[in-house]
Amino acid sequence: MSDLLSVEDLTVEFWTPAGTIRAVNKLSFRIRRGEVVALVGESGSGKSATGLALLGLLPRVAKILSGRMLFRDGDAPPVDLASLPPRSRAFRAIRGDRISMIFQEPTVALSPLHTIGNQIGEALRLHRDVDRGQAHREVVAALEAVGFTRPEEAAHKYPFELSGGLNQRAMIAMATICRPALLIADEPTTALDVTVQAEVMRLLMDLKERHGTAILLVAHDLGVVANMADEMVVMHHGEAMERGTVRDLFHDPRHPYLKGLIGAVPRLGMDRATRLRPLREIPVPPVRSQARPAAEAGRPLLRVDDVSKVFHPRPGAMLAATPRASTYAVRNVSFEIRRGECLGLVGESGCGKTTLSKIVARSENADEGRIEMFDADGAGTNVLGLTGEALRRWRRRVQYVFQNPYSALNPRMTVGGIVAEPLLVHGIGDERSRKARVKELIRLVGLDESHLNRHPNSFSGGQRQRIGIARALALEPELIVFDEPVSALDVSVQAQILNLVRDLKDRLGLTCLFISHNLAVVDYLADRIMVMAAGRLVEIAPREVLFREPRHPYTRALIAAIPEPDPDNRLDLSKLSAGRRSDPATWPWPYGGGEGGAEPGLIEVAPEHFVRSFVAGTPDEPRSARHAPATSEGRVLEPAGAGGEA
Amino acid sequence: MNFARFLGRRFLTMAVTLLVISLLVFIIIQLPPGDYLSSYIAELRAEGDTNFEEKVAFLRELYGLDQPLPVQYLQWVGGFFRGDFGYSFEYGLPVADVVGDRLFLTLLLNFATVLFIYLVSFPVGLYVASRQYGLVDYGLTFLSYLGLAIPNFLLALILLYGANVFFGVSIGGLMDPALADEPWSGAKVASLLAHLVVPVVVIGMSSTAAMIQRVRANLLDELGRPYVVAARARGVPERRILLKYALRSAMNPFVSDIGDLLPSIVSGSVIVSVVMSLPTTGPMLLSSLRSQDMYLAGSFLMFLAILTVIGMLVSDILLALVDPRVRLSGGKRRR
Numbered sequence: 018m019s020d021l022l023s024v025e026d027l028t029v030e031f032w033t034p035a036g037t038i039r040a041v042n043k044l045s046f047r048i049r050r051g052e053v054v055a056l057v058g059e060s061g062s063g064k065s066a067t068g069l070a071l072l073g074l075l076p077r078v079a080k081i082l083s084g085r086m087l088f089r090d091g092d093a094p095p096v097d098l099a100s101l102p103p104r105s106r107a108f109r110a111i112r113g114d115r116i117s118m119i120f121q122e123p124t125v126a127l128s129p130l131h132t133i134g135n136q137i138g139e140a141l142r143l144h145r146d147v148d149r150g151q152a153h154r155e156v157v158a159a160l161e162a163v164g165f166t167r168p169e170e171a172a173h174k175y176p177f178e179l180s181g182g183l184n185q186r187a188m189i190a191m192a193t194i195c196r197p198a199l200l201i202a203d204e205p206t207t208a209l210d211v212t213v214q215a216e217v218m219r220l221l222m223d224l225k226e227r228h229g230t231a232i233l234l235v236a237h238d239l240g241v242v243a244n245m246a247d248e249m250v251v252m253h254h255g256e257a258m259e260r261g262t263v264r265d266l267f268h269d270p271r272h273p274y275l276k277g278l279i280g281a282v283p284r285l286g287m288d289r290a291t292r293l294r295p296l297r298e299i300p301v302p303p304v305r306s307q308a309r310p311a312a313e314a315g316r317p318l319l320r321v322d323d324v325s326k327v328f329h330p331r332p333g334a335m336l337a338a339t340p341r342a343s344t345y346a347v348r349n350v351s352f353e354i355r356r357g358e359c360l361g362l363v364g365e366s367g368c369g370k371t372t373l374s375k376i377v378a379r380s381e382n383a384d385e386g387r388i389e390m391f392d393a394d395g396a397g398t399n400v401l402g403l404t405g406e407a408l409r410r411w412r413r414r415v416q417y418v419f420q421n422p423y424s425a426l427n428p429r430m431t432v433g434g435i436v437a438e439p440l441l442v443h444g445i446g447d448e449r450s451r452k453a454r455v456k457e458l459i460r461l462v463g464l465d466e467s468h469l470n471r472h473p474n475s476f477s478g479g480q481r482q483r484i485g486i487a488r489a490l491a492l493e494p495e496l497i498v499f500d501e502p503v504s505a506l507d508v509s510v511q512a513q514i515l516n517l518v519r520d521l522k523d524r525l526g527l528t529c530l531f532i533s534h535n536l537a538v539v540d541y542l543a544d545r546i547m548v549m550a551a552g553r554l555v556e557i558a559p560r561e562v563l564f565r566e567p568r569h570p571y572t573r574a575l576i577a578a579i580p581e582p583d584p585d586n587r588l589d590l591s592k593l594s595a596g597r598r599s600d601p602a603t604w605p606w607p608y609g610g611g612e613g614g615a616e617p618g619l620i621e622v623a624p625e626h627f628v629r630s631f632v633a634g635t636p637d638e639p640r641s642a643r644h645a646p647a648t649s650e651g652r653v654l655e656p657a658g659a660g661g662e663a
Numbered sequence: 664m665n666f667a668r669f670l671g672r673r674f675l676t677m678a679v680t681l682l683v684i685s686l687l688v689f690i691i692i693q694l695p696p697g698d699y700l701s702s703y704i705a706e707l708r709a710e711g712d713t714n715f716e717e718k719v720a721f722l723r724e725l726y727g728l729d730q731p732l733p734v735q736y737l738q739w740v741g742g743f744f745r746g747d748f749g750y751s752f753e754y755g756l757p758v759a760d761v762v763g764d765r766l767f768l769t770l771l772l773n774f775a776t777v778l779f780i781y782l783v784s785f786p787v788g789l790y791v792a793s794r795q796y797g798l799v800d801y802g803l804t805f806l807s808y809l810g811l812a813i814p815n816f817l818l819a820l821i822l823l824y825g826a827n828v829f830f831g832v833s834i835g836g837l838m839d840p841a842l843a844d845e846p847w848s849g850a851k852v853a854s855l856l857a858h859l860v861v862p863v864v865v866i867g868m869s870s871t872a873a874m875i876q877r878v879r880a881n882l883l884d885e886l887g888r889p890y891v892v893a894a895r896a897r898g899v900p901e902r903r904i905l906l907k908y909a910l911r912s913a914m915n916p917f918v919s920d921i922g923d924l925l926p927s928i929v930s931g932s933v934i935v936s937v938v939m940s941l942p943t944t945g946p947m948l949l950s951s952l953r954s955q956d957m958y959l960a961g962s963f964l965m966f967l968a969i970l971t972v973i974g975m976l977v978s979d980i981l982l983a984l985v986d987p988r989v990r991l992s993g994g995k996r997r998r
Contacts (some may be wrong), residue, residue: 072896104901113897126893129988130911140897175987191897 018088019199021231022071023047027084027099029066029075029255040066042077042255047313048199051229053221055242055263057278058252059507067252068201071233072112073103090115090198114144117192121204123184127176133184134160134172137191144195158290159190163220181366182213189220196228203235210365210534212599215578218245219590237508239282240580243267244587251275263584281512282582283541286564292519293541295512299463299483314357317391318495318528319377319400324350324386326372346372347383348552351619354496354530359522361543361560362532365577365599369552372530374498377530378409378415390414390495413443416489420501422481426473432459439491458487462517479510483517489534490521499531503538515541536579540564545625548572551601554619555608559625568628570608574598607631673803673979677972682740684968689736692957694962700728701750701956726750739961749958753951758962762944766966768837768855769943775859776867778923781917784871790879793905795883803875810872819865823939826861836940837862874917881913888912914985922971922978937975 029041048054056064069075071086086098088111101108117140127136137159138152147155153172160168163186176184184207192200202221206214216284224230236242242249242263248620250265251259251274259272262613270276280294295662327345347369354360364370375381377388379400388400390411405412416439419425426435436455440446446454456466462483473481482502489497499518501513519542521527533539539546540560547557550571566571575598580588601609607630611617619627700719707715717948725739739749748758791800838854845851885891886909894904933945944963951959983990 069892074892109898109900111898113899118893118896120889120893122889125889128890128894128912130986131908136894136897139894139899143898175991178991179989188893203843293728367993 019050020047020087021050021052021089022233023085023087024067024071024389025085025087027067027070027086028082029063029070030080030082031066032078032080040255041070044250044255044257046250046260047232047258048231050198051225051231052248053225053232053234053246055234055236055246056252057236057239057242057247057249058217059278059509060239061254062252063255064159064237064252065203066255068118068203068233068235071098071199071201072116073098073101073108074112074118074120075103081641088116088199110144113140113192113197114195115197116199116201117195117197118201118203119185119188119192119205122189122208124176124181124208127184127187129175129177132173132175133179133187133191134174137187137469139196140191141194154193156190156496159194160187163187163190163326164216167509168322180208180213182216185209185213185217186220189217193228193230194223197230199225199231199233201233201235204237205234206241207236207238210599211536212365212574212578214241215580215588215590218580218582218588219342221245222590238580239508239582243582243584244580244590251278254458257593267582267584271548278508279582281509283512283515283537284582285537285540285576285579286561287370287541293512293516295516296509299513299517314355314526316356316395317353318356319354319379319391320389321353322351322375322387322389324376324383324388326369326376327384328379345369345552347376349618350386350549350552350554352547352554354528356495356528358544359527359529359531359542361539361546362530362549363534363536363539363546364549365534365575368549368599370549371500373549374417374500374532375529377496378417378498379403379412379635380417410443413492414495416492416494418482418485418489418497418502420503422478422485422490422502423505425485428473431470431472432476433466435473435484436469436487436491439488443492445492452493454491458490459484461490461521462487463513477510478506479513482510482514486514486517486521490525495528497527497529498527502531504533504535511538536575548575550599553601553616553629555629556627557619558623562623562626566623566627568622568630570604571598613661673976677976680972681965681968685740685965686736686790687740688961688964688968692955692961693732695955700726701958702913702954703752704858726752736743739958743965748962751951751956752961753954753956753959758959761959762947762962765944765947769945770946771855772837772859772862772866772941772943775863776870779863779867780871784874784878788875788882789910791875792879792882792886792909793901804879806962807872807875810868811876813869815865815869816938818868819862819935819938822861822865824894837942862935862939862941865939877916881916882909885909911985915982918981918985919978921981922973922976923975 023045024047025045027041027044028039031038031040044063044067046054046056056067058064066075066079070079070081075081081099084099087095088098089095090111096107096111097358098108101111116559127133134153134156136288138149138156141147141155142149145456156172157168160171165171165186169185171187176187179187182297185208189205200221205221206217211216218241221232221234225232227493234242235248246263248261249263250257251266251272253274254587258274259266259270266275267279270279274296277296281296283293292381324347325345327343328346329343350369350373352360360375362370372381376383377400383401386401389397391397398411400411430438433452433455436458437451440454442453445451455469459466459469464483464487468476468480473484476484483494489572498549502518503514506514515538518529518531522529522542529542531539531542543560545557546560546563547553548563550572556567556572563572564576567576577592579587596605604610608617608628611631617629617631620630620633622628622630622633700722703722704715704719707718727735730738742749746759748762750756751758751761754761787803791803794800837858838851841859842848842851842854882905886905891904891908894908895901933949935941936943936945948960948963950956953964979989982987
């Protein structure tokens with residue numbers, strides 16, 4: 018097999034006001050026809066710049082200093098993409114036709130003002146001599162091939178009318194409609210939920226198999242890489258650290274950087290004793306004993322009872338075909354958080370997990386239900402009924418760590434001011450004691466006192482997240498809600514934060530609600546895990562039980578779709594096609610399909626293991642009695658909330 | 664149909680808005696102590712008129728000024744529906760007659776100005792954006808800053824002076840003074856168009872300069888977006904990227920602007936109109952406010968309000984036509 022593309026000694030520099038940055042340094046690799054090569058690395062490693070350079074799409078401040086990128090397409094003589102002027106007609110003829118690209122954020126990579134059919138067809142009409150009708154027929158065929166059930170209709174949709182997953186399918190249709198020899202996939206699944214990610218992976222692998230398309234996969238997720246790539250190139254600071262087949266590299270990583278990357282990724286079913294090994298360990302000093310007495314552990318701290326929240330669409334869409342119905346963001350959710358535990362909450366984007374956490378923190382109001390929070394001596398507080406000063410005082414007890422550490426800190430305040438603010442707001446201590454407390458907190462999260470006078474913008478994402486955690490710890494809250502605290506961070510930084518949360522939890526006896534769409538991350542920290550889908554809580558179980566014997570079809574689909582960072586244990590992508598189960602209408606009896614839209618309640622199927630179901634039987638012994646009344650086996654936690662959507 | 668419902672809802676809110684505005688206008692006009700007649704009294708007394716009291720009482724009754732305020736308000740608002748905008752004290756004529764041609768000329772002048780602004784700034788902005796940091800970019804950017812910095816009445820004075828000294832012509836007014844009171848004819852239209860050029864340039868210059876900068880900034884913003892990179896990645900030529908994608912997306916704020924432009928038609932460019940003695944409504948509004956000529960001023964202000972709500976409606980409808988997000992999901996993205 019000859020090489021489709023060989024990159025030799027590629028060097029790319031960016032000219033910024035701060036100076037010249039060498040994004041890619043003497044990088045060499047090759048892609049054979051019909052093969053998947055992965056460029057792996059953290060953000061800033063130069064992997065995206067390499068992908069852009071191949072298409073002549075580098076921004077103007079970037080320059081290719083040296084090197085060749087030889088592209089051998091069919092029988093034509095090789096073309097050096099590095100020396101071809103990026104705006105030339107010749108390069109344009111290659112772009113989108115022979116080499117094409119799909120992007121990380123499908124929703125913003127498509128123009129919001131043009132239909133997806135228009136944009137897909139554009140690629141075809143630019144490179145092929147086809148008329149409008151012919152182009153439209155091919156667009157519809159391409160949309161069908163990427164799994165649109167009603168392609169004719171979909172061609173007339175705008176990107177904002179489609180989900181992220183569907184947009185990424187449309188992107189794939191667009192990038193492949195001219196049957197390119199090489200497809201550059203820049204983090205194609207990073208912005209997608211895990212079940213959707215699996216479907217996109219399957220589409221890409223289909224392309225490779227059916228049309229012999231070679232794929233350059235730019236990714237930081239080792240799970241995705243291990244499941245798709247034949248070869249991989251590990252990049253760090255613009256240089257290739259290691260190169261070889263995926264199998265060799267995962268089994269026997271030579272370079273410490275790759276070893277570090279592999280050790281930093283949480284895997285499902287990791288031993289509790291195993292710690293992630295970040296590339297750089299952040300030492301956390303021993304803290305004074307402020308851990309809560311162990312006797313308290315296990316007693317309920319917070320009980321959420323039948324909480325619902327309905328979102329009403331805003332009126333005003335001038336030409337919308339039908340007025341949109343109100344939807345349940347959170348629907349009859351009941352659960353309990355116990356003192357000293359870390360409760361994980363997983364679910365795909367839009368499943369209501371953030372809304373639920375905001376309700377718990379009282380920054381969003383519930384429409385129905387009750388939340389009770391218990392003191393150490395068992396006295397309860399009706400959280401949803403709090404107002405005014407009582408609510409303000411209660412806020413000390415629950416704190417929040419946000420997903421995006423870049424927007425969660427006021428850029429005009431110093432780090433010291435940010436961490437001290439909660440103390441100031443609640444009037445705790447005097448100037449001197451607050452200062453001492455802030456110093457203690459900042460050391461606790463592995464930062465230094467000297468950082469206190471600086472502003473957030475001089476810190477990296479991981480450091481900012483630690484500042485956010487220090488702020489949340491300031492009031493010694495009884496519960497901390499972590500809302501996707503690591504999803505915006507690189508794997509090695511992610512490992513630091515996860516270890517930090519784990520240490521803090523052990524040492525301070527923290528109780529936390531940890532939200533993530535990444536099951537492996539939740540698995541690393543949580544004692545019990547809740548799974549949400551479409552606003553409903555579908556399953557809750559101790560972590561090892563949930564992974565060993567998931568009951569609910571959605572939980573099963575979720576777990577089945579996780580790509581393991583192990584090339585010998587790849588997902589069976591062909592089996593996934595029907596596996597997406599986020600829509601309650603697809604849940605079979607006894608998990609859905611109740612008479613007259615009746616909704617099942619949570620049933621305890623095993624100790625501590627609750628499933629949202631009409632009957633307590635295991636799915637392995639299917640019940641034919643579809644109309645059987647809900648049995649009273651097991652403890653019913655939640656009454657079956659009947660009734661259609663408002 | 665949804666669009667009909669949308670329009671119905673909008674018209675209803677427009678009516679309510681106008682009603683509230685009319686009340687506010689009426690109150691604001693009544694706020695300063697006295698009315699037009701009290702200054703008239705002072706005038707008569709100064710002239711030594713002895714039986715001014717009778718005269719004033721007669722006028723007071725004639726204009727309904729002896730009625731309680733709510734009745735005056737209702738009469739004023741009620742008149743609008745009959746095309747009766749009240750009576751101007753200062754001119755001694757019905758408001759409709761006083762305003763007359765001025766309104767038409769104002770609309771014409773400002774429509775031409777708006778057209779000029781858009782026709783100049785969009786091509787220039789597009790050109791500049793496609794050649795960012797080039798010599799032309801710097802040159803035009805400098806020029807537009809200059810345009811922004813020069814007050815337009817100053818430019819008007821300079822042009823008036825220049826035209827007079829170097830060409831010996833007067834470019835004030837909107838037509839040849841000899842034709843002003845003639846009935847409309849071909850010669851009058853030609854004279855009007857010829858006189859229109861200079862005021863349009865003067866009034867539109869700073870807005871044009873500002874808009875070039877905004878078009879450029881918006882386009883450059885859009886050109887850096889991922890969907891533009893994606894369009895390039897499928898081989899779309901630069902020119903087409905600029906016109907099909909960047910320009911379309913950069914349009915929104917300018918379409919929303921239409922709503923704000925219409926009201927400036929009446930109140931804007933007062934100083935320029937005074938300097939160039941343009942027969943537009945601006946100067947008249949100013950003087951009517953000063954002399955408490957309440958029906959004239961009130962009519963102007965109401966007219967302003969009507970233009971504003973109509974402008975907003977027009978820009979919202981246009982926005983929906985331009986942007987499917989507004990049309991289909993009710994979301995609006997301004998800027």
